[in-house]
Amino acid sequence: xxxxxDDDATAGDRLHLERFVPYRLSVLTNIVSMSIAQxxxxxxxxxxxxxxxxxxxxRFPNLSAIEVAERCAMDKVAVSRAVQSLLASKRLVRAYDxxxxxxxxxxxxAAGRAVYMRVAPxxxxxxxxxxxxxxxxxxxxxxxxxxxxxxxAREIAPExxxxxxxxxx
Amino acid sequence: xxxxxDDDATAGDRLHLERFVPYRLSVLTNIVSMSIAQxxxxxxxxxxxxxxxxxxxxRFPNLSAIEVAERCAMDKVAVSRAVQSLLASKRLVRAYDxxxxxxxxxxxxAAGRAVYMRVAPxxxxxxxxxxxxxxxxxxxxxxxxxxxxxxxAREIAPExxxxxxxxxx
DNA sequence: CGAGGATGGTTACACTTGAAACTATCGAAC
DNA sequence: GTTCGATAGTTTCAAGTGTAACCATCCTCG
Numbered sequence: 282x283x284x285x286x287d288d289d290a291t292a293g294d295r296l297h298l299e300r301f302v303p304y305r306l307s308v309l310t311n312i313v314s315m316s317i318a319q320x321x322x323x324x325x326x327x328x329x330x331x332x333x334x335x336x337x338x339x340r341f342p343n344l345s346a347i348e349v350a351e352r353c354a355m356d357k358v359a360v361s362r363a364v365q366s367l368l369a370s371k372r373l374v375r376a377y378d379x380x381x382x383x384x385x386x387x388x389x390x391a392a393g394r395a396v397y398m399r400v401a402p403x404x405x406x407x408x409x410x411x412x413x414x415x416x417x418x419x420x421x422x423x424x425x426x427x428x429x430x431x432x433x434a435r436e437i438a439p440e441x442x443x444x445x446x447x448x449x450x
Numbered sequence: 451x452x453x454x455x456d457d458d459a460t461a462g463d464r465l466h467l468e469r470f471v472p473y474r475l476s477v478l479t480n481i482v483s484m485s486i487a488q489x490x491x492x493x494x495x496x497x498x499x500x501x502x503x504x505x506x507x508x509r510f511p512n513l514s515a516i517e518v519a520e521r522c523a524m525d526k527v528a529v530s531r532a533v534q535s536l537l538a539s540k541r542l543v544r545a546y547d548x549x550x551x552x553x554x555x556x557x558x559x560a561a562g563r564a565v566y567m568r569v570a571p572x573x574x575x576x577x578x579x580x581x582x583x584x585x586x587x588x589x590x591x592x593x594x595x596x597x598x599x600x601x602x603a604r605e606i607a608p609e610x611x612x613x614x615x616x617x618x619x
Numbered sequence: 620c621g622a623g624g625a626t627g628g629t630t631a632c633a634c635t636t637g638a639a640a641c642t643a644t645c646g647a648a649c
Numbered sequence: 650g651t652t653c654g655a656t657a658g659t660t661t662c663a664a665g666t667g668t669a670a671c672c673a674t675c676c677t678c679g
Contacts, residue, residue, distance in 0.1 A: 295509075295570075296505055296508070296509070296570040296573060296574055297509065298502070298505050298506055298509065298521070298522075299521075300593075301505075301573070301574075301577060302577055302580070302581065302592070302593070302596070303479075303482045303483065303486055303573070303576070303577060303580070304502075305596050305597075305600065306475070306478060306479045306482060306596065307479050307482075307483055307523075308523045308600060309475060309479075309596055309599055309600050309603060310472075310475045310476050310478075310479040311523065312600065312603040312604060312607055313472045313475060313476075313599075313603050314472065314476055315607070316603065316606065316607045317472055328635090333467070333473075336465055336467050336470075336473075337467055339465070340465070340466065340467060345657075345658095346657070346658065347656085347657065347658085352467070352468075353467075354476075354477045354480060356637080357657080357658065357659095358636085358637070358638085358658090358659080358660095359636075359637090360658090361657095361658060361659060361660090362635090362636090362659090364658095365659090380645095381644075381645065381656095381657085382643085382644060382645085382657095383643065383644045383645070383656070383657040383658070384644095384656090384657065384658095385657080385658075401464075401465040404465060404470070404472070405465055405470075407472070407606075408470060408471050408472060410602075410606050411471070411472070411599065411602055411603060411606065412471065414598055414599075414601075414602045415595065415598065415599075419591075419595060422588075422591055422595070423471070423595050424469075424471070426584065426588060426591070426592050426595070427471070427474045427475065427478055428474075429583055429584065430478055430482075430580065430583075430584075431474065431477060431478050431481065432583075433579075433580055433583045434478060434481040434482050434485065434580060435481060437485065437576075437579050437580065438481055438484070438485045497665085499665095514627075514628095515627070515628065516626085516627065516628080525666095525667080526627080526628065526629090527628090527629080527630095527666080527667070527668085528665095528666075528667090529628090530627095530628060530629060530630090531629090531665090531666090533628095534629090550626095550627085550674075550675065551627095551673085551674065551675085552626070552627040552628070552673065552674045552675070553626090553627065553628090553674095554627080554628075
């Protein structure tokens with residue numbers, strides 16, 4: 282127990298970590314990410330980046346590595362590494378663009394699709410469990426708020442470079 | 451086969467990454483954390499764990515390492531390391547409990563408080579900027595939703611051990 | 620007292636991650 | 650065609666992180 286008791290933040294501006302939204306978001310995200318990761322890491326030995334790549338390629342096949350990076354909010358180094366391990370485990374197939382031979386074209390293999398088919402329901406059911414404490418209207422609001430905050434965070438981010446999802450259309 | 455480049459997720463259960471709440475939370479948190487970290491990492495060479503420890507000790511002085519860990523949602527190894535570097539940079543003072551000599555007692559030094567005084571306003575102003583796209587009522591709702599989701603995530607987390615903040619009172 | 624177990628904290632090692640440098644290809648300008 | 654700069658992707662090396670093993674101290678129960 283804090284000997285002096287409490288709150289020694291003598292600034293005019295008080296930062297209460299436990300009410301500080303960035304901090305709380307980070308706590309929430311950590312718990313959620315770890316929970317989901319556990320579900321697939323154990324059974325399929327997938328890392329988080331690997332799983333993201335599978336998920337995005339399941340939905341948008343034939344992306345290049347950089348396009349994957351944009352959609353996944355990962356940087357290209359992380360994508361490169363995850364792609365290599367997915368190629369090694371034969372869950373991914375890589376071709377190269379005829380016209381531009383720098384550009385890779387990534388698709389899931391049958392094995393990759395199989396992994397997706399088994400992991401996706403687990404992920405979705407986790408999300409369902411997580412959200413079912415909220416009312417339908419709270420869920421809608423949550424979705425809207427997250428969207429707004431992401432947009433806003435991007436606006437005020439000091440040119441963070443790559444950790445930005447959603448390719449500009 | 452969708453060579454057209456769209457939605458090949460032929461499962462009955464479709465995972466739309468861009469609508470998947472855990473994913474969106476992770477994107478949001480990444481952008482936010484990196485933005486804030488940049489602010490203090492550059493000027494004060496503080497890592498995220500270091501900054502968290504400073505913030506929590508500014509508010510609750512004389513905690514032990516484990517109490518810090520609980521409040522920061524960090525594990526004790528991370529705390530140990532961050533404490534060491536903060537001791538090395540003279541931003542922290544460590545004493546040991548008279549009654550229980552295993553137990554450390556951590557406090558900010560004058561230098562540590564000075565860092566806090568300069569970083570806290572930056573963090574708060576970032577939060578303000580982030581949230582000022584939302585109406586006052588949306589902000590309240592957001593706070594409530596995050597709280598609910600953290601509780602829920604803890605409930606359904608498969609005994610993740612330590613990544614859990616808020617000591618039980 | 621002293622053995623066994625719990626608790627606070629640190630160390631060791633393997634693995635992941637990030638920043639920067641590097642290769643290779645492309646497009647355009649001269 | 651050659652040079653220059655941009656783009657796609659990889660490699661490298663250093664730093665960060667997690668797990669497990671490890672000391673030291675404390676507690677308790679015989």
